[in-house]
Structure formats: structure tokens, C-alpha cells
Amino acid sequence: MTKVTMTVNGISQSAETEGRTLLSAYLREGLGLTGTHIGCDTSQCGACVVHVDGVAVKSCSIFAQDVAGSRVTTIEGMANEDGSLGVVQQAFQDHHGLQCGFCTAGMVMTTSALLKGNPRPTEQEVRHGLEGNICRCTGYHNIVKAVLAASGQDAVAMAAE
Amino acid sequence: MPKDHGIGASTKRREDVRFLTGTGNYLHDITVHGQAYAVFVRSNVANGRIVSVGSDAATGMPGVLAVFTGADFTAVGGNPAGWLINSRNGEPMREPKRPVLAHGKVRHVGDAYAAVIAASYNEAKDAAQAVADASVIEELPAVVDMAKALADPTNRVHDELPDNQCFDWGWIEDNRARVDAAIKAAPHVTTLELINNRLIPNAMEPRASIGEYFPGTGDYKLTTTSQNPHLTRLLVAAFVMGIPENKLTVVAPDVGGGFGSKIYHYGEEALVLAAAKKLKRAVKWVAERSESFLTDAHGRDHVTRIELACEKDGTFIAFRTETMANVGAYLSNFATVTPTFLHGTLMAGPYKVPNVYVNVKTVFTNTAPVDAYRGAGRPEATYSLERVVDMMCRELGLDPFEVRRKNFITTDMFPYTTPVGLAYDIGNYHATLDKATQLGDVAGFEGRRAASAAKGKLRGLGLSTWIEACGIAPSNLAGILGARVGLYDAATVRVNPTGNVSVFVGAHSHGQSHETVFPQIVADKFGIPESSVEIVHGDTSKIPFGMGSYGSRSLAVCGQAMSNACDKVVAKGRKIAAHMLEVTEADIVFSDGVFTASGTNKSKTFGEIAFSAYVPHNYPLATLEPGLEETAFYDPANFTYPAGTYICEVEVDADTGRVEVASFTCADDFGNVMNPMVVRGQVHGGVVQGIGQALLEHGVYDENGQLLSGSYMDYTMPRADDVPFVTVDHSCATPCTHNTLGVKGCGEAGAIGSPPAVVNAVLDALNRAGHNIAHIDMPLTPSRVWHAMNG
Numbered sequence: 007m008t009k010v011t012m013t014v015n016g017i018s019q020s021a022e023t024e025g026r027t028l029l030s031a032y033l034r035e036g037l038g039l040t041g042t043h044i045g046c047d048t049s050q051c052g053a054c055v056v057h058v059d060g061v062a063v064k065s066c067s068i069f070a071q072d073v074a075g076s077r078v079t080t081i082e083g084m085a086n087e088d089g090s091l092g093v094v095q096q097a098f099q100d101h102h103g104l105q106c107g108f109c110t111a112g113m114v115m116t117t118s119a120l121l122k123g124n125p126r127p128t129e130q131e132v133r134h135g136l137e138g139n140i141c142r143c144t145g146y147h148n149i150v151k152a153v154l155a156a157s158g159q160d161a162v163a164m165a166a167e
Numbered sequence: 168m169p170k171d172h173g174i175g176a177s178t179k180r181r182e183d184v185r186f187l188t189g190t191g192n193y194l195h196d197i198t199v200h201g202q203a204y205a206v207f208v209r210s211n212v213a214n215g216r217i218v219s220v221g222s223d224a225a226t227g228m229p230g231v232l233a234v235f236t237g238a239d240f241t242a243v244g245g246n247p248a249g250w251l252i253n254s255r256n257g258e259p260m261r262e263p264k265r266p267v268l269a270h271g272k273v274r275h276v277g278d279a280y281a282a283v284i285a286a287s288y289n290e291a292k293d294a295a296q297a298v299a300d301a302s303v304i305e306e307l308p309a310v311v312d313m314a315k316a317l318a319d320p321t322n323r324v325h326d327e328l329p330d331n332q333c334f335d336w337g338w339i340e341d342n343r344a345r346v347d348a349a350i351k352a353a354p355h356v357t358t359l360e361l362i363n364n365r366l367i368p369n370a371m372e373p374r375a376s377i378g379e380y381f382p383g384t385g386d387y388k389l390t391t392t393s394q395n396p397h398l399t400r401l402l403v404a405a406f407v408m409g410i411p412e413n414k415l416t417v418v419a420p421d422v423g424g425g426f427g428s429k430i431y432h433y434g435e436e437a438l439v440l441a442a443a444k445k446l447k448r449a450v451k452w453v454a455e456r457s458e459s460f461l462t463d464a465h466g467r468d469h470v471t472r473i474e475l476a477c478e479k480d481g482t483f484i485a486f487r488t489e490t491m492a493n494v495g496a497y498l499s500n501f502a503t504v505t506p507t508f509l510h511g512t513l514m515a516g517p518y519k520v521p522n523v524y525v526n527v528k529t530v531f532t533n534t535a536p537v538d539a540y541r542g543a544g545r546p547e548a549t550y551s552l553e554r555v556v557d558m559m560c561r562e563l564g565l566d567p568f569e570v571r572r573k574n575f576i577t578t579d580m581f582p583y584t585t586p587v588g589l590a591y592d593i594g595n596y597h598a599t600l601d602k603a604t605q606l607g608d609v610a611g612f613e614g615r616r617a618a619s620a621a622k623g624k625l626r627g628l629g630l631s632t633w634i635e636a637c638g639i640a641p642s643n644l645a646g647i648l649g650a651r652v653g654l655y656d657a658a659t660v661r662v663n664p665t666g667n668v669s670v671f672v673g674a675h676s677h678g679q680s681h682e683t684v685f686p687q688i689v690a691d692k693f694g695i696p697e698s699s700v701e702i703v704h705g706d707t708s709k710i711p712f713g714m715g716s717y718g719s720r721s722l723a724v725c726g727q728a729m730s731n732a733c734d735k736v737v738a739k740g741r742k743i744a745a746h747m748l749e750v751t752e753a754d755i756v757f758s759d760g761v762f763t764a765s766g767t768n769k770s771k772t773f774g775e776i777a778f779s780a781y782v783p784h785n786y787p788l789a790t791l792e793p794g795l796e797e798t799a800f801y802d803p804a805n806f807t808y809p810a811g812t813y814i815c816e817v818e819v820d821a822d823t824g825r826v827e828v829a830s831f832t833c834a835d836d837f838g839n840v841m842n843p844m845v846v847r848g849q850v851h852g853g854v855v856q857g858i859g860q861a862l863l864e865h866g867v868y869d870e871n872g873q874l875l876s877g878s879y880m881d882y883t884m885p886r887a888d889d890v891p892f893v894t895v896d897h898s899c900a901t902p903c904t905h906n907t908l909g910v911k912g913c914g915e916a917g918a919i920g921s922p923p924a925v926v927n928a929v930l931d932a933l934n935r936a937g938h939n940i941a942h943i944d945m946p947l948t949p950s951r952v953w954h955a956m957n958g
Contacts, residue, residue: 024289040196041189043423045371046456050879053371081189095187099179102848106678107186108193108371108423129892136887140879142371142424143678145855145917146887148848166892 010074014039015083023070029063030054032070033080041081041111045140052139055112056080062119064138081111084118094118094156101161103152105143112139117153126157129164169843173691177844180683182676191421194375194392199449202377203232205439206291207452208281208298209461210273213309213533213872214324217271220281221301228297230290232446235282235438237270244407246432246497250504251649252334252529260334260529263325265497267407267434267441273304274324274496275533276874277461279434280304284442284450309872313470313491313530324496324531333494333503333529338511342586346524349485353476357559362944363547365468365493365866366859367882368540370677372423373454374463378439382447386414391436393419393705394429394675395715398652400707402432402500408440415440419705422677426856427539428463429677430717431500460877465866466540468493469506469547475555476522481563481570485522486514488551492537494529499538503529508648509544509639509718515585516552517596517634517810518574523586533872539717541856541918545635553631553923558941561934567927568604571632572597582904589636591808598899599834600632603812606894607832615816615829616935624818626829627932633920634810637719637912640803655802656725657712660689660732662795664781666774667699670732673713674725675705679914680845681721685729687841688908692733693773694760711798719809719912722841727906728801735797740776742791747771747779807903807911811835813854815924819932824953826862826929832894835916838902839909846913847895853917854893859885860918861925865946883946 010027011020014037021036033039033056042065045053049067056065057079084092091099094117104110113136120127120135127135132153133146141149147165155161170176185191208220222234245264252260269280281298285291308322310331316322320330337343350356372392379388387410393399396417403417404410422429435452442450454462469492476485492506511525560567575596576583583591612628619626639645642653659671670689674681686700703709713725737757744762745752748769756765763770771779780795816829833850840846863883867875876882902909922945929947933940933956943955 026289034196039189040193041191043193043372044195045373046879048456048878048880051371051456081187085188091184091187098187099183102180102844104180104183104186105680105848105852106371106424107182107191107421110186111189114187130888133888140369140371140884140886142369142426142856142884143852144848145851145853145885145893146890147851147855147893150887150892166894 008071010070012074013077015079025069025071027070029065029068029070029073033065039080039082043108043111045109052112052116053109055115055139057115057119062116081114084114097152097156101148101152101155103144103149109139109141113141113149117156121157126159129154172697173687174841176687177842178683178687178697180680182680182682193372193421193423194377194390195453197377197390197420199377199379199451202449202451203284203286203446204288204291205282205284205442205450205452206295207279207435208283208295208302210269210276210278210280210304212273212304212306213276214307215273215304216307217269217273217280218303218305221298222281224297224301225283225294228290228294230286231283231294232286233284233442234298235268235442237266237268237280240267241270243267243409246402246434247406248498248503249500249651251651252336252503252507254334255337255340260503261328262498263328267437275535276872277458277535278496282438284446309533311532311534311868311870311872313493313532316530316532317528324533331531333498333531336507336527338507338525338587342522342524346485346487346522349522350474350476350487353484354479355477355563357475357555357562358472359555359558359942360472361551361554361942363467363469363471363550364860364945366466366540366864367460367866368426368428368463368466369459369884370424370426370428373456373459374429374433374435375453376436376439377449377451378443379449380444380447387440388416388418389436389440390418390420392422392429393417394422394425394677394717396675396705396707397673397713398715399432399436403436403440407437416708419675422675425677426541427466427543427717430715431464431538457877460882461874462535464499464536464538465495466537467547468537471551473551473555475559477559479563481560481565481573483518483520483574486520486552487524488514488526490527492527492529493532493534495532495534495536497536499536502536502538505539505544510548512587512589513545513548513634513636514552515587517576517594517632519576519580520574521586525587534868541853542915543718545915546919546922549631549633549919550923553633554926554942557927567630568600571600590805592805592904593901594808594810594836595899595901596632596810599810599836600812602834602896602899603814603832606834606896607814607830609814619818623821625821625932625936626816626818627928627930627935629815629924629926629928629931631813631920631924631927633813634808635915635919636806636808637915638723638803638807639718639720640724640806642802652714653802654714655800656714656728657798657800658725658729658732659711659796659798660729660736662736662777662780664778666695666777668693669701669703670729671703671710672725672729673710673715674721675716679716679721680842684842684845685726688726688730689733692730695773719914722910723807723903723906723912724801724803726910727908728799730908731799731801732797735799736795739795739797740773743776743779744771746787746791804905807838809835809837809911809913809916811916811920813920813924815928817925817928817932819929819952821936821956824949824956826947826952828858828891828925830891834896834899835913836899836901837897837913838900838911840897840900841910843897846897849913850895850917851893853915854921855885855890856918857921858890858925861922861945862947863889
């Protein structure tokens with residue numbers, strides 16, 4: 007067991023981990039941040055996406071020890087300082103971009119990183135950008151709409167109704 | 168102006184806030200003090216004799232607390248089938264015991280024959296591997312192909328059964344001779360053999376369970392990923408473990424999707440309870456995705472031959488189908504009703520066809536159990552019908568739109584009893600067809616086809632006119648047909664002293680938005696804000712009773728129970744108001760949250776009545792009880808029958824066979840709509856699952872019973888860049904006639920109606936391009952489409 011320290015949602019955190027402990031398990035079990043979900047264990051579903059030093063990463067595909075010292079942001083760190091929903095989170099609620107909610111954390115984290123790199127994506131760029139995140143409930147319709155809305159575009163006009 | 172609150176408003180979802188901030192409470196997120204971990208040892212062969220289980224290998228390994236094997240559960244019951252179906256000759260179905268852990272034989276890859284409990288997950292996983300390595304399983308020839316399983320029962324899934332058939336069902340047997348004669352005499356018969364491909368549900372949250380035992384009281388608690396906690400309690404307590412139901416609480420917290428796969432009781436739930444009792448500590452199990460692929464009940468998997476007999480002008484005379492339906496290695500709880508009463512009864516579609524006969528043979532194979540998956544039997548019926556109708560149109564050179572118009576049941580014919588036993592109460596199939604035709608701009612198709620052709624793409628348009636039966640009911644009919652459960656639901660409406668309301672419902676929300684939509688109804692009923700209403704679900708110790716959520720039943724059955732309970736509360740409120748206002752009950756009018764003595768200016772608000780109910784200082788107690796809480800059980804008089812038209816346009820790449828869905832248009836009749844935003848979302852999701860079935864998804868076993876599509880690298884889930892925006896309309900509403908909300912079900916429609924629209928569109932594209940291709944089986948992968956075009 008090794009003590010691994012990193013900055014998570016702006017706070018320096020430490021937990022004892024085995025060498026084989028994945029970042030997803032470190033966050034969930036070591037730190038109790040269960041908002042990051044594990045949907046497949048094999049880096050294909052995207053439910054576990056977090057930001058490591060500002061980059062979207064599937065946290066089930068990286069060892070906790072390998073990101074020691076990094077700045078990590080999880081879904082728990084995405085709300086505004088006053089506790090209100092952040093822009094991406096609010097767009098997901100406004101446009102019904104979630105149903106069961108299990109994939110949602112990963113969708114929000116991926117979206118946030120996507121918009122940082124491409125502030126006004128086209129519909130096709132959004133769909134391509136979300137390709138690593140599986141949702142079984144929404145058919146992606148309202149997720150894509152939410153991402154377009156979060157980018158400040160007229161999502162209602164761009165989407166079918 | 169759209170409504171901004173109550174019934175019909177697109178109220179934003181309150182549950183979203185916790186899911187968007189990482190504060191949901193899914194099963195994997197729950198930690199119980201002192202919990203140990205279970206990991207299952209699963210068969211890696213499809214059919215095998217268990218020679219020895221290497222439990223000893225785990226002894227002394229770090230953290231190991233116990234190893235369970237099938238021998239530990241021989242004294243308890245099996246997990247039962249929920250419906251008893253008789254064969255055509257009157258024989259009851261074969262129902263082999265489905266044990267908690269396999270004993271003697273393993274019957275599919277993934278069949279659990281041991282479980283290791285250890286202090287940590289990693290320790291349990293390491294020890295489970297050691298047990299697997301030390302176990303001896305003698306592999307036997309696997310039974311995988313249904314036709315072979317029936318033709319030659321030398322190799323059997325269950326040694327004690329004479330063959331691999333569960334039952335041979337006819338519906339309706341009295342129709343058979345008439346249907347046979349009608350087909351023989353018909354001017355035209357179209358025959359189509361097709362496969363309804365096996366699907367793997369893949370709710371994003373894998374199944375998981377925590378068992379707890381409280382030695383002081385002898386109580387058990389099962390926290391589990393369930394769509395119906397009371398049903399699970401009944402099955403695990405009364406049928407399997409022999410625990411009195413009153414000593415077992417089942418809690419289903421936030422559940423990350425179900426789509427049918429979490430209706431059923433699974434052996435893991437019984438195991439964690441038994442282990443918790445033995446070890447006197449909580450035991451938790453969370454499936455890995457590979458376990459979900461191997462052990463969640465799969466869906467569909469029918470092989471069907473359908474004949475459509477008609478006049479030369481396309482007027483339908485008869486449908487006759489023969490289907491082999493895979494039930495897998497064991498009967499999952501609804502495995503026998505799904506290919507029968509949820510399938511055969513829909514085989515008239517929305518058509519006034521006079522003769523229909525359905526034969527279904529269910530077959531045991533060495534594969535995962537197959538059961539209801541979003542749509543459950545109705546997608547299979549719809550696919551068979553809408554494909555054969557399209558094929559007939561091509562054979563006779565008829566317009567598929569006009570043929571459907573010609574054969575639709577018309578609005579003057581309701582209530583309409585079909586030849587396969589359902590009584591449709593109401594609908595307007597011409598209206599949804601016209602609406603979809605307009606929204607999908609069918610008139611502009613040729614222009615779009617030319618534009619696609621200019622890009623080198625083959626464009627096609629496909630049509631599907633679907634109907635389904637949801638909110639399965641009534642209990643008395645279901646009982647006659649073999650159901651071992653009732654099909655009502657229940658709700659308790661508790662008005663608290665300060666006037667806010669707690670509603671305890673038997674339905675379970677795992678994406679359906681009950682926490683938001685149900686308060687819209689209660690708010691309208693009581694004339695109070697939605698925010699004053701809280702929905703409580705998923706806990707057998709809190710809710711009155713309930714059959715859970717599946718079969719698009721939540722609103723049409725449980726929502727109506729809730730509405731009825733609200734009516735009872737208002738009736739009690741009128742008694743209280745009459746007492747307070749010193750008038751007779753008959754003089755009290757309740758409107759918009761106020762009880763008024765008619766003809767006077769005397770009134771009491773809903774809140775004043777509530778407070779009085781709990782502070783009954785001067786009540787005439789002989790005639791007026793304190794309190795304001797009512798329960799209703801609602802057993803519907805009939806199914807509800809949503810219906811609609813779906814139009815799909817595709818572009819096919821002639822060089823690669825790749826299909827792109829260019830547009831998808833839905834015109835649905837769901838009756839009255841409580842929250843349009845939520846209803847549209849349900850359709851979007853269902854349609855994409857149907858597109859997935861049509862183009863991408865396939866649960867494939869090889870001849871040895873190994874699951875070849877057992878991960879997201881092999882099983883193609885629809886992703887955001889596989890699908891377009893979906894146009895959805897629900898304006899052609901004919902309110903259900905037998906519930907007061909006027910609602911039907913919307914949860915499964917998309918998955919039911921969409922696959923044939925997609926496949927019909929692809930075949931349209933290919934045939935317009937000069938290929939003479941009658942049919943391609945789903946999923947229409949690039950390889951299959953390319954081979955169809957190129958031989």
C-alpha cells in the first residue's frame with residue numbers, strides 16, 4: 007500500500023492504495039466520491055470520465071498512482087461556487103439530457119472538456135465528441151441538444167422536436 | 168401557451184439535480200458498515216457436469232470468510248417462472264428448477280456454481296479465481312441452435328426433461344383450421360422467414376445487491392437493483408429462501424436503467440442474504456460488465472416463419488406464424504409470457520384482418536436466460552408483421568402507405584376485438600399515419616433521394632405502423648391465462664399536517680421520471696404546487712405494495728392508483744370541510760385547492776383541511792376519523808393500446824454496405840400526455856434502442872455456447888454518432904377509455920415500432936437501386952448489406 011496524494015476538486019486529498027488501484031476506485035472508495043460511476047471496467051462506456059489536469063480521462067483506465075500530484079476534477083466539483091448547477095449541468099436539466107442518470111457524470115465531464123476545446127461545435131462535432139460515452143436511455147437526442155445549448159447555440163432550432 | 172405546471176406541463180426533472188451533482192444513491196455507491204464482498208465463480212463452458220468444486224483452494228487465502236456452492240442451496244426453493252403456459256395438447260410447460268447456485272450441472276457460460284465471500288473485493292476476486300482454477304467441470308456438447316435442439320434431443324440442457332422444448336403453444340387454437348383454409352384459398356400468399364436477433368439489455372448500471380441480516384430481530388434487508396422490489400421480495404422470500412415476507416425488506420434505491428433486465432429475481436440476491444446471515448455481516452456484490460453480458464436476462468431471439476394471405480389489391484385475409492423462441496438455460500420469471508401472451512396477442516397489429524393464428528415453440532438452450540427486454544414480445548410481433556406487409560407490397564407492386572390505410576381498423580369500429588383475443592378500446596391509426604407522412608415530408612422523398620444519389624448514396628424510406636398492449640391487465644384474465652401474480656398496482660397518498668403530501672407508489676423509477684411527473688398529477692388533483700408533493704418508491708417497508716415498473720405500466724396502472732387515492736383524499740376532505748363549515752357533505756364543492764360550501768362564501772383551503780385532520784379537537788369521532796391518508800389498489804379493466812406510425816429514411820453506401828439513418832419520424836398516440844418533455848425523451852430512447860437492434864446489436868453465441876459478443880468491443884451499442892435527431896409527435900391523442908387519466912403507455916413504443924421501419928428503409932433503398940432483395944436479417948451490418956448486394 008502506498009499513500010497517494012492529489013488535488014481533487016481543489017482540495018488536497020490522500021488515500022492508501024495498492025499499486026493496482028485504478029483512479030476510479032481511488033476516487034470512489036478511497037475518497038468517497040461516488041459520483042464517478044463504473045459502467046464497464048474496460049474504458050468503453052465513459053461513465054467514469056473525470057478531468058486530470060484539465061483533460062478528460064476515463065478514470066478506469068489509469069492507475070491512481072500514475073496521477074499522483076495531479077489536479078483532478080470530478081462531477082462533485084462541477085457546480086458553481088454558490089452550489090447552483092454549472093452551465094453544462096443546467097443545460098442537461100433544461101433539455102432533459104438524462105433519464106436514469108448513471109452515465110450522466112461522464113457525459114457532463116466529457117462535454118465540459120469538449121466545449122473547452124471547441125466552444126461552438128456543430129451537431130456532428132458534438133456527436134463525434136460524445137462517441138466514447140454510452141447512454142442507454144436518451145438516444146442521445148437530448149444530450150446533443152444540451153451540449154449545443156451549453157455552447158450558447160439555439161439548440162431547439164438545431165434539433166428536431 | 169404550453170402549461171407551466173401540473174398535468175401537461177414539461178416540468179423539469181427534480182431528480183436531475185442529484186444525478187448532475189454526483190449525489191445520487193446507486194447501489195454501488197452504498198457502503199454498509201462492515202460489509203464483506205461476494206464474487207461469483209462462473210462456468211466457462213456452456214454445458215458441463217460439475218465433477219468437483221475447488222472450494223478448498225480458497226481456504227486460508229487472505230480475507231476469505233466463506234465459500235458457498237450449489238450444495239448449500241439444495242434444501243431451498245428454485246426461482247420460479249411467473250406464468251404457467253400450457254402446450255397445444257394441454258400439457259403444462261416444463262419448468263426445471265432454477266437453483267441459487269448451479270449444482271450437478273452448469274448450463275450456460277456464466278452460470279454461477281460457487282461464490283466466495285471475503286473482507287475486500289480484491290481478496291474475494293483473487294480467491295474466486297483460485298476456486299475456479301481448482302474446480303473440475305466435465306464439458307458436454309452444448310445445445311445452442313434451436314432447430315437442432317428440437318430435432319435431436321440427444322444433447323439436453325436439462326437431463327431430466329425428455330427433450331429441449333418448454334412448450335408448444337397455439338394462439339388461438341380454435342382459429343387454426345379456419346386460418347389454414349383461408350391461406351390455402353387466398354389469391355396471394357407472402358411467406359417470410361426471419362430472425363429477431365438476440366439483444367443484451369445493457370442498462371448502464373450493472374446489477375448489484377447488498378444482503379444484511381439483523382440477528383437481534385431475525386430481519387433481513389436486501390438492497391438491490393430492481394424494477395419491482397415487492398415482486399423480488401415475494402420471489403426471494405416465499406419461493407426461494409423460505410423467509411417470511413414480513414421479515415424481509417427489499418430496497419431498490421436509484422437504479423441506473425433496467426429495460427426489463429432488472430424485473431427478475433436472480434440468484435445473486437438470494438446468495439448475499441444467505442451469506443449475510445451466515446457471516447453476521449453485510450455482503451455486497453456488484454456485477455462487472457462482463458457478468459452483465461453473461462447473466463442478465465437477454466431479449467428477443469426468435470426465429471419466425473410468417474405468412475400473409477391477401478387479395479391481389481392488398482386486402483389482408485390471414486396471418487399465420489410459426490416461431491421458435493429461445494428461453495435460454497433456465498426460465499427467467501417472465502420468460503414464458505413474453506413470447507406468448509405479449510407476442511401472439513399482438514399478431515393482428517392495427518389491422519382488421521379476420522384470421523390469425525400463432526404457434527410458438529419455446530426452446531431450452533445452453534445460453535443465458537431470455538426474457539422481457541424493452542417491448543417484450545411486441546417488438547417481435549411488430550417486426551414480423553411490418554416486414555411481411557412490406558414484402559407483400561413489393562411482390563404485388565402496391566404502395567405500402569395505401570395498403571396500410573386500406574387495412575387499418577377504422578375509428579368507427581372501436582371497441583374492436585381482434586382474432587387473437589385483445590379488445591382495443593380506442594385509436595386512430597389513419598391519423599398517426601397522416602401525421603407522420605406530413606412530418607416526415609414523404610412528398611419530398613424523391614428530391615432527397617436524388618440528392619443522395621448525387622453523393623453516390625442509395626436512399627430508401629421505410630414505414631412501420633405499430634400497436635402495442637401495455638399496462639398488462641386485468642388480473643382476473645391474466646390468472647385464467649396462467650399468471651401466478653396479479654397485475655394491479657397501489658399507491659398511498661399521505662397528506663401531512665402542514666398540507667404537503669407524501670405519495671408512496673408501487674411503481675419504480677429507474678429513468679422514467681416518476682419523481683417529477685407523478686407530483687404534476689397530484690398537484691392538479693389537490694390544487695397545490697408540485698413542489699409540495701414528494702414521491703416515495705423502491706422500499707417495501709415504506710410503500711403499500713406494488714408490482715413495479717415494466718411493460719409501460721407505471722402511469723397507466725400505478726399512476727391511476729395514485730389518482731384514485733387522491734380522489735379518496737378529496738372525498739375525506741369533503742367530510743372534514745362539511746364538519747368545519749357546518750353544512751352537509753353534499754354541499755361541499757372542491758375546486759382548485761379550496762373546499763367551499765356551495766351558495767355561501769364559506770370555504771377552507773386544502774391546507775386548513777389537512778391541519779384540521781391531524782388536530783381534530785371537535786371531531787364527531789363516531790362518523791369522522793382523524794387523519795388524511797388514503798390507499799388505492801387499481802386493477803385495470805384492460806390493457807392500454809398506444810399505436811403510431813414511424814417513418815425512417817436511410818442512406819446506404821453502395822461500396823461498403825454501411826447504413827446511415829438519415830431521418831426518423833414518429834407520430835404516436837399515447838392518449839393524454841402528462842409531461843411532453845418526458846414522453847418525447849422516452850420515445851427518443853426507445854427508437855435508438857430499436858435502431859440499435861436493426862443495425863448494430865447482436866448477442867452471438869458460437870456452436871460451443873461461448874458468447875462472442877460479451878463486451879462493448881464486440882457488442883455494438885448505439886453511440887451518439889450512430890443516430891440522428893428523432894422527430895417526435897404525440898398530437899394524435901385518443902384518450903384511453905378505461906382509466907380516468909386517459910393515459911396509455913409510452914416507455915416501449917420506440918423500441919417496438921422502429922426496427923421494421925429501419926429494415927424496410929434499407930430494403931427500399933436497395934430495391935430502388937435495382938437489387939432484388941427480399942429480406943436481410945437484423946442487424947443490418949455493413950457486411951450483411953454488402954453481401955446482399957453483391958451475392
